[in-house]
Amino acid sequence: MALPPSNARVVIIGGGVIGCSVAYHLTKLGWKDVVLLERKQLTSGTTWHAAGLIAQLRATKNTTKLAKYSQELYGSLEEETGVATGFKRCGSITVALTEERREEIYRQAAMARAFGVEVEEISPSEVKTRYEHLNIKGVTGAVYLDKDGQGDPANIALALAKGARQRGAQIIERTKATRIVKEGRRVTGVDWEQGGESGHITADMVVNCGGMWAHEVGRMAGVNVPLHACEHFYIVTEAIEGLKQLPVLRVPDECAYYKEDAGKMLLGAFEPNAKPWGMEGIPADFEFDQLPEDFDHFEPILEAAVERLPMLAEAGIHTFFNGPESFTPDDSYHLGLAPELDNFWVAAGFNSIGIQSAGGAGMALAQWMEGGEKPFDLGDVDISRMETFQGNKTYLFERSKETLGLLYQDHFPFRQKETARGIRRSPVYWQFLDRGAVMGEFAGWERPNWIAKPTQTPEYEYSWKRQSFFNNIAEEHTAIRNNVGMYDMSSFGKIRVEGKDATAFMNYVGGGQYDVPVGKIVYTQFLNPTGGIEADVTVTRVSETAYLVVTPAATRLADETWLRRHVGDFNVVITNVTAGEAVLAVMGPNSRALLNLVSPNDFSNEVNPFGTAQEIEIGMGLARVHRVTYVGELGWEVYVSSEMAAHVCETLIEAGADLNLKLCGMHMMDSCRMEKGFRHFGHDITCEDHVLEAGLGFAVKTDKPDFIGRDAVLRKKDEGLKNRLLQFKLTDPEPLLYHNEPVLRDGEIVGYLASGAYGHTLGGAMGLGYVPCAGETAAEVLASTYEIDVAGTRVKAEASLKPMYDPKSERVKA
Incomplete structure (x- = not known):
């Protein structure tokens, strides 16, 4: 050898x-x-x-x-x-056994069309025509993909x-x-x-x-x-006389998939409670190995399968197979x-x-x-x-019990993981939890997503329609728009960039201008050489030689890594300081009034205008307030060291009682930002979306001599835009948007929604999505008729390039 x-x-x-x-x-x-x-x-x-x-x-x-x-x-x-390779394009059928699953697969079918994948919604009787062996009892709908296959x-x-x-x-x-x-x-x-x-x-x-x-x-x-490895089970039957090639069949409501293979049937399972394997390490001699059979574990899947495919009752089992597969968090x-x-x-x-x-x-x-x-x-x-802690073996063991089964579970909007929870908690976790907060998990953080009323069960009840917390979000949204609300932003990443070359380094790595007075906040993007967006952040100059970069929770590590990879010869130190400070967002027309109740500092436009930060006293503690907003209202983000965070939170809650302060969650924030047309990194803006086509040219300062992506920005200005990011609102207030719904322009699919949420002030579901516009003016783009495909139904939509809510940002700067 x-x-x-x-x-x-x-x-x-x-x-x-x-x-x-x-x-x-x-x-x-x-x-x-x-x-x-x-x-x-x-x-x-x-x-x-x-x-x-x-x-x-x-x-x-x-x-x-x-x-x-x-x-x-x-x-x-x-x-x-x-x-x-044994590759055959035999097609595939996925069947739904509930109305909720039917909506899910029909939404997936609509998404497929937006992505250029051939797909067909078929009725239960059409399923029977294409898969004669299937018992269609309880089947509510199905989708067929002609070019899927097996190998x-x-x-x-x-x-x-x-x-x-x-x-x-x-x-x-x-x-x-x-x-x-x-x-x-x-x-x-x-x-x-x-x-x-x-x-x-x-x-x-x-x-x-x-x-x-x-x-x-x-x-x-x-x-x-x-x-982490998990046990994965399937059976192969004895040869079945007369069995011919069939489409791959998936019945996710019964956790099962079926494949015809050389005249035999293979039945596999993605059961809800999986069995992790290899906790003590994988044996050194492992090679083409099988794991011990566990028929009791597989039996519930098989029982349902025999009902669904009656021919299995007559076929003997040739092979019961159990082998390991690896699963991520x-x-x-x-x-x-x-x-x-x-x-x-x-x-x-x-x-x-x-x-x-x-x-x-x-x-x-x-x-x-x-x-x-x-x-x-x-x-x-x-x-x-992936966060570093997610490599913890106990965490992986607990989470892997769930992730295998999630492949075939209903993929409801806002669905939360149930295992390996409670690991990262903000310093004000209990202050929110004790007041009804329903937590969601994001990058390991427990974050208040919505606030339950005393009469409600504080947990998710999932659906593709209006979920149990829909009205809670509406009330939180209204409080932010009309009065004052507070929510926990502690999970957002905080990266300190410090050193004698900090200003020069930031001006090289970011599209904004960072040579600004101490206390100035710069909304900015880190661009790649093609003008795509690698990060969407706010940068606050906290001293002559230091900046605080605030990032989305999910991209903190990626953004920090991007900074580190571009340090070169710049004399700077980069430090993740996320855990050092909690952040409480105080937002709404009465936010200034609330801060005046708890602090002797001046929050006026003259002293603390939009886009600036100041150190303050608050309650009996100290904090730093950043006058910025992701919800489109007057407001401040209150940064407070972790050991004082609970005190400051309780101080704000107590003082806010007279103003009817409302505690809020992340779902409200998404709803409000959607009305304002604020972009969300990872959905609306990514590394392949040009900063100018994303409508963020105002944040890029090309008069700087040298920064990553500058040439691509200037080139795009000369060439003109090929796409524009539009804001949409459905004219029918009933349907809901999440993301990936196809966008139709004058009857033709031209793109899809990058993100979606309900606009409670504007009264309809809203979304952001790119539309091709090569050689067109903005007016020509907006002159068209737009529709959004919601699970196969076309719904008329209004389109705008300017924010539909407060387009001049007068409320933000009040």
Whole structure:
């Protein structure tokens, strides 16, 4: 057996379908000196026992793009490599057994059309026509995707491996990576063992494609890769006489999927309470292994399946299979450049959709490695979304019990994870919880999402229609618009940038102008070289040599990493200070009156105008107030050190009693910001959305001589806009919008909503979405007729480029 070479451009660790795909796509881009190390044999971890379902439609535009690419690639891979992949476009059917699930899959179908995926809503009788074996009792609706299919997982991986080898990659089996060597923020190579021999490969880059071992491989490099193995069950029947090729069938309400395979039926399950596995580590000799049978655990799924597919009652069970799969805390896979290092990449944690994801994930990662920039928005799967604590093994064990089953649970709006909760609590957690706050979890933070009344059960009751808290949000929203409300923003990231070069560094890395007086707040974006938005933040100059960068909770690590990667020769220190201060947002027309009751400081426009911060006394403590808003009203964010936060919160609540101060939650904030047209990073603005097309040109100061993205901004000004971000409001007040609903312009689909929420002041569901506009004026764009597709029904919508609520921001500056 060949030994590894002494050096390589890239070492890929792991020979499952993902590692083989990365090697295939790198060599396709012309990379030489590509080495893949597999500890045992290719596909011997989890790839070999995958079900091989290949679907195009995922939850977002870009993950759908990756899945579509996979099925297109697998359709041509056999011809290229000569390896039979077993790929068949047999189609797929997903059936609903409830009205809520029917709305979910019909909304997904509408989304598919916006993403360019062919989809068809079909009736129960049409399901029976296409899948004669199905008992359609209780079926409320279904969707059919003609180009979905299935394949042979191991052979798909082996075909990718052969394609990589044909272009010069070295794929070396029975060779274990034992150590990753680093210098500073870079890996320099990998130690290996093969049989009784050992050695070292120097490498320019390393890719962790370790599957369920990726957590441990990451630890070797000091990189956090949160995932945990779970047991995954399926059965294969004896041969069934006369059984012909069928579409892949999913019955998510019964946690089941079905696949015809060579005249047999495969029934698999994503049960609600999963069984984590490998808590003591994965056995060193694991290779093509099965786990012990647990028929009692699988039996409820099988009982429902026999009712749903009566022919199973007559078919004997040929194989009862239990094998491990790896799952991440949020059911999205991990892809990209590890935040901790500058040349260590990750592609792992595919949550039982590794086969359908592998082609696209390998393509995207290879392009990222080649170009040094994400080829398109990958925020949903970018490894930098994971907080460090999420690598905690106890946390992963608890969360993995839920995430496997969530794949087939109803994906209701605002659905909250139920496991591994209560880890990150704000200093004012109890002050809100004791007053009815219903907590949601976000990046591990427990955040008040809405405030229950004493007569209400303080918990979510999920639906696609108006949920139980709809009126609560309306009342919170009204308080913010007409009086005063307070909500907890402590979870937002806070990054301190300090040093003698702080101003110069901020002016290089950000689009705004940061050479401003101490106390000035700058709303700004960090841009990439194409003018796309990498971060959307506020930056406050807190001293001559220090700035506070405030980021969304979910992107704090990514934004901090972006700053660190661009420090270069600038003399600055970057520190995450999120936990050091709580933040209470006091917002509404009476916010100034409330602050005057608790502080001797001056909150007038003359002393504390919009966009400035000041140090204040408050109650018996000290704080710093930032006069900014994300809800479109007069208001202040009160920053207070963590040990004084409870006192300040209670002081505000007590003083606010006479003003009818209302405690509020995050859902209210989203509703208010939507009326004001404020962008939300990750939805409305991403790394592939140009800052000018997002309508944020006012925040970019091109008179600065040099900053990242400046050339792209000037180029776009010369070329003109190809897209515009519009604000929409449905004319019918009843339907609800969430995100990804198709936007129709003069009857044709032209885009989709990036985000949606109900506008309680304006009286209808609202959304933001991009519309193509090459060569058109703003007036021409607005002259069209617009509709939004809500679960297959077209609803008329008003469109605007200016905020529909308070377009001149007069209330904010009152």
